[in-house]
Amino acid sequence: MTSSRGALAPASPPPAIDRSLADRLAAIVGDKRVLFRPSELLTYASDALPSYHKQPGLAVFPGTRDEVVAVVRELARSNVPFVPRGAGTGLSGGALADGAVLVGLNRLTRVIAVDPENLTATVEPGVVNAALSRAVAPHGLHYAPDPSSQAACTIGGNVAENAGGPHCLKYGVTTNHILAITALLPNGEIVSLGSASGETDGYDMVGCFVGSEGCFGIALDITVRLTRNPEAVRTILADFLSLDAAARAVTSIVATGIIPAALEMIDQATIRAVEASIYAAGYPTDAAAALLIEVDGADAGLERDVATIESICNSSGARTVRVARDEAERARLWQGRKKAFGAMGRISSHLVVQDAVVPRTKLPEVLDKVRRIGEDLRLRVANVFHAGDGNLHPNIAYDANDPDESARVQTAMHAIMRACVDAGGTITGEHGIGIDKLQYMDLIFSPDSLAAMCSLRDVFDPDRRSNPGKVVPMHSCREWHGARSARQDAAKGPPVA
Amino acid sequence: MTTAVSLSAEAIADRVRDAQTRGARLRIAGAGTWLDAGRPVGSSEELSLAAHTGITEYTPGDLTLTARAGTTLREIRDAVSPHGQWLALDPFGSDEGTLGATIATASAGPLATRFGTPRDLALGLEFVSGRGATVRGGGRVVKNVAGFDLTRLLTGSWGTLGVITEATVRLHARPEADVTLAVSPSDDRIDVGGVRAALKRWPFVPLACEVVNDSLGRELGLGGEAVVFRLGGNSESVAEQRRAIAELAGGPAREVDPSVWRSLRAADDDATLVLRVSRAPAEVSAAWADATALTAPFASARVSASPARGIVRCATQAVGASIEQYASTLAGLRSRIVAERAPVHLWNAPPLARAADPLQSRIRDAFDPQRILNPGILGERAVS
Numbered sequence: 001m002t003s004s005r006g007a008l009a010p011a012s013p014p015p016a017i018d019r020s021l022a023d024r025l026a027a028i029v030g031d032k033r034v035l036f037r038p039s040e041l042l043t044y045a046s047d048a049l050p051s052y053h054k055q056p057g058l059a060v061f062p063g064t065r066d067e068v069v070a071v072v073r074e075l076a077r078s079n080v081p082f083v084p085r086g087a088g089t090g091l092s093g094g095a096l097a098d099g100a101v102l103v104g105l106n107r108l109t110r111v112i113a114v115d116p117e118n119l120t121a122t123v124e125p126g127v128v129n130a131a132l133s134r135a136v137a138p139h140g141l142h143y144a145p146d147p148s149s150q151a152a153c154t155i156g157g158n159v160a161e162n163a164g165g166p167h168c169l170k171y172g173v174t175t176n177h178i179l180a181i182t183a184l185l186p187n188g189e190i191v192s193l194g195s196a197s198g199e200t201d202g203y204d205m206v207g208c209f210v211g212s213e214g215c216f217g218i219a220l221d222i223t224v225r226l227t228r229n230p231e232a233v234r235t236i237l238a239d240f241l242s243l244d245a246a247a248r249a250v251t252s253i254v255a256t257g258i259i260p261a262a263l264e265m266i267d268q269a270t271i272r273a274v275e276a277s278i279y280a281a282g283y284p285t286d287a288a289a290a291l292l293i294e295v296d297g298a299d300a301g302l303e304r305d306v307a308t309i310e311s312i313c314n315s316s317g318a319r320t321v322r323v324a325r326d327e328a329e330r331a332r333l334w335q336g337r338k339k340a341f342g343a344m345g346r347i348s349s350h351l352v353v354q355d356a357v358v359p360r361t362k363l364p365e366v367l368d369k370v371r372r373i374g375e376d377l378r379l380r381v382a383n384v385f386h387a388g389d390g391n392l393h394p395n396i397a398y399d400a401n402d403p404d405e406s407a408r409v410q411t412a413m414h415a416i417m418r419a420c421v422d423a424g425g426t427i428t429g430e431h432g433i434g435i436d437k438l439q440y441m442d443l444i445f446s447p448d449s450l451a452a453m454c455s456l457r458d459v460f461d462p463d464r465r466s467n468p469g470k471v472v473p474m475h476s477c478r479e480w481h482g483a484r485s486a487r488q489d490a491a492k493g494p495p496v497a
Numbered sequence: 498m499t500t501a502v503s504l505s506a507e508a509i510a511d512r513v514r515d516a517q518t519r520g521a522r523l524r525i526a527g528a529g530t531w532l533d534a535g536r537p538v539g540s541s542e543e544l545s546l547a548a549h550t551g552i553t554e555y556t557p558g559d560l561t562l563t564a565r566a567g568t569t570l571r572e573i574r575d576a577v578s579p580h581g582q583w584l585a586l587d588p589f590g591s592d593e594g595t596l597g598a599t600i601a602t603a604s605a606g607p608l609a610t611r612f613g614t615p616r617d618l619a620l621g622l623e624f625v626s627g628r629g630a631t632v633r634g635g636g637r638v639v640k641n642v643a644g645f646d647l648t649r650l651l652t653g654s655w656g657t658l659g660v661i662t663e664a665t666v667r668l669h670a671r672p673e674a675d676v677t678l679a680v681s682p683s684d685d686r687i688d689v690g691g692v693r694a695a696l697k698r699w700p701f702v703p704l705a706c707e708v709v710n711d712s713l714g715r716e717l718g719l720g721g722e723a724v725v726f727r728l729g730g731n732s733e734s735v736a737e738q739r740r741a742i743a744e745l746a747g748g749p750a751r752e753v754d755p756s757v758w759r760s761l762r763a764a765d766d767d768a769t770l771v772l773r774v775s776r777a778p779a780e781v782s783a784a785w786a787d788a789t790a791l792t793a794p795f796a797s798a799r800v801s802a803s804p805a806r807g808i809v810r811c812a813t814q815a816v817g818a819s820i821e822q823y824a825s826t827l828a829g830l831r832s833r834i835v836a837e838r839a840p841v842h843l844w845n846a847p848p849l850a851r852a853a854d855p856l857q858s859r860i861r862d863a864f865d866p867q868r869i870l871n872p873g874i875l876g877e878r879a880v881s
Contacts, residue, residue, distance in 0.1 A: 117697075118779045161642065164640060172617065173642075176617055195833070197778070197807055198806070199806075199808060199835060201835040203857050203860060204616055204649045204653050205856070207616055207646055207649025208649060212645055228697075230700070251558045254558075254560065255581075257670035257671060257673060258670075259669075297701070298700035298701045298737070299700065300733060300734050301730055301731045301733040301737065302734075303733075304731045304732075308731075357636070358638065359638055360558060360639075361556055386640070389640040390638055424637055424638070426637075429638075429640040429641060429642065430642055431642070432642055433642075433644065437643070441643070444636065444643060446633065448630040448631055449632045449633045449634065450644075451630070452626060452630065452634075452647060452864070453645045453647065456645050456650070456860065458863065459860050459862075460856075471645065472645075
């Protein structure tokens with residue numbers, strides 16, 4: 001779509017965000033819900049990725065749907081760029097509002113309706129993922145996508161990022177669980193996407209909106225598919241003396257036809273960090289890697305699946321294989337996995353989490369490359385990831401105040417990305433592009449493909465005011481306005497924290 | 498004019514650019530088995546991808562497969578079966594249909610009960626947009642959120658945004674046991690809503706569960722109205738599911754030949770009118786009633802329901818004056834109606850005739866501003 005680029009000329013720069021805009025927004029949401037002072041805005045200068053600090057020009061926190069609509073319409077009238085933000089748990093810098101207006105949606109926490117008969121719920125965007133599952137638990141239901149940040153992250157944020165999680169191996173990622181969205185476009189127009197019954201006869205507008213990282217507008221309400229709680233669950237911990245053996249076990253398990261609810265790998269560095277923390281789960285600290293495997297479903301036949309998995313782990317070289325005896329042990333095993341990133345805090349002051357996907361059969365090869373990259377650059381690379389999906393999360397604990405170490409971290413991140421792409425993989429499995437991955441988009445997409453994405457964005461946001469500077473690199477969209485950070489970053493090369 | 502493209506995606510892009518230059522309109526075709534579906538196309542030229550075939554990447558351990566758009570489902574089945582795998586898509590028609598058409602039309606059959614629809618199994622696409630640009634969306638791995646989701650946008654877009662030239666799909670390992678059972682009602686007629694409610698309580702998810710009406714049941718050799726289950730899993734699980742089936746469907750279960758699924762998918766090949774009637778799953782009884790009302794004048798109408806999905810499909814050989822009756826009945830229904838195949842003047846009658854959605858029109862403009870590809874399909878007034 002190269003020929004379309006002429007139409008993507010940069011728009012005129014937005015007017016400065018000033019006190020009068022704050023006053024107009026305060027008239028909608030109240031004085032206390034508009035933050036203007038630099039000291040107040042500092043809280044919102046980062047999301048969960050510590051490599052970037054970009055302060056918003058202003059932050060506004062509407063409390064109702066009507067207020068969100070009024071705020072966005074005021075921003076449209078004022079031609080001011082904005083960035084929707086949920087809990088800010090994103091790991092790609094996607095919620096940073098560099099000089100733009102940050103629209104915080106975490107006050108919109110109503111579960112609007114639960115329909116247990118049709119297994120759906122309609123929620124506001126600020127509903128916390130785990131809170132939704134708690135809200136529908138009395139019906140024997142839950143919301144299946146379970147990012148590790150589920151205790152804090154919001155459904156709106158999950159929709160924006162097409163979030164995944166351990167149980168997405170069997171149950172699918174966010175996009176497989178969203179039926180309908182009422183979306184507020186950046187120009188203030190409200191549109192209905194999808195249908196609660198799941199049957200539509202036009203384009204898959206929900207599929208298109210999910211994962212658009214806030215560049216297409218704001219989800220005002222979201223109708224999700226709920227999942228019945230399984231009759232039975234078995235959680236297995238298998239530990240191995242080599243990463244390679246653990247990776248082979250992963251491929252063999254998936255090949256049997258059993259689709260585990262989750263199939264996670266935790267390497268030794270991560271195990272040791274977890275076991276030294278308050279999240280200690282009883283993982284063997286001398287193992288090279290452990291697999292956390294869960295199967296669920298009907299009671300009948302489940303023990304057979306467990307036996308098959310145990311047998312595969314043993315024949316792949318597992319040292320020990322154990323099945324959680326009860327719910328308490330199961331919860332403890334999972335807590336270790338879900339809090340692994342937090343536990344890394346014991347090692348160093350900062351942590352970067354990479355997110356890439358490789359074909360399952362390439363896991364041993366890529367993990368070996370990742371290990372060598374870490375050794376060559378004298379970095380402590382730890383791995384904890386969704387092995388069943390081939391979704392790697394190499395993470396590096398480091399000191400962001402040490403420029404030399406920070407530079408080596410960035411070099412390692414590039415090398416890891418290149419290794420994953422060379423193996424036939426992709427640059428993000430669940431964390432999104434945001435700002436951090438912009439530099440890698442050219443590795444996997446041609447100029448024509450990126451231009452097609454720009455054209456799609458223009459359908460929803462022709463002025464490119466919603467989350468400007470994210471997802472598609474600027475040289476593809478010429479999206480320079482409202483994105484000072486990316487412009488500066490492009491000029492000075494890869495970011496160094 | 499028909500051109501079977503056998504060269505490359507570049508050749509397809511050349512063809513689209515050529516059409517753009519000449520102001521020509523292209524009707525995109527796969528195997529050509531379902532050309533009358535999805536609203537009449539106003540075009541004198543056909544762009545056939547029937548010769549654009551071949552599996553380009555398949556590593557069994559990855560459970561993914563990449564193939565050119567004209568590759569038939571049969572070819573894929575034959576390639577992956579020896580490895581104990583399958584592509585769990587069974588659109589109505591036959592396995593002679595192509596991968597590209599299956600994804601472009603988002604057609605889903607009985608297996609959608611367990612595995613979802615093409616949007617759940619398509620991982621990445623290459624397509625030629627109406628601007629003649631070769632575009633890739635998604636990737637070749639099972640999880641990917643890089644960039645805007647062009648794969649889902651193109652899935653079900655009926656070739657109006659781009660000509661799909663290649664697709665990567667997710668495969669599944671075949672279950673250890675795969676059994677087909679039929680249950681015929683012992684006394685009264687089948688309670689479709691009751692089947693759905695029972696499925697909802699059941700701890701298992703069948704691979705497929707379809708309710709068929711008397712006419713279709715007879716054609717399938719089931720003797721009449723029936724519920725047909727396809728059960729999968731390990732042998733212990735399937736044994737337990739078999740035991741529970743009779744209770745679920747309200748009658749004794751008998752094992753039937755799995756070829757019943759192939760027959761079910763092929764049953765409406767000669768139908769002139771195929772409609773999907775849907776509601777929220779809990780209201781599937783009402784959807785079934787609507788479908789029954791629609792087909793009442795036709796003794797041979799074939800009706801089947803996917804109770805878990807709330808979708809009822811009805812096929813008839815409606816012709817002539819009966820169409821008017823259809824149009825008036827359709828207009829009075831509360832169910833959502835999606836037509837797969839219909840005579841031209843029914844496309845132009847409410848509720849099948851709809852104004853194009855502005856947002857969707859803008860998307861179409863972005864990808865195919867000159868409306869070169871499949872003009873007439875999706876939301877636009879049918880061409881008589």
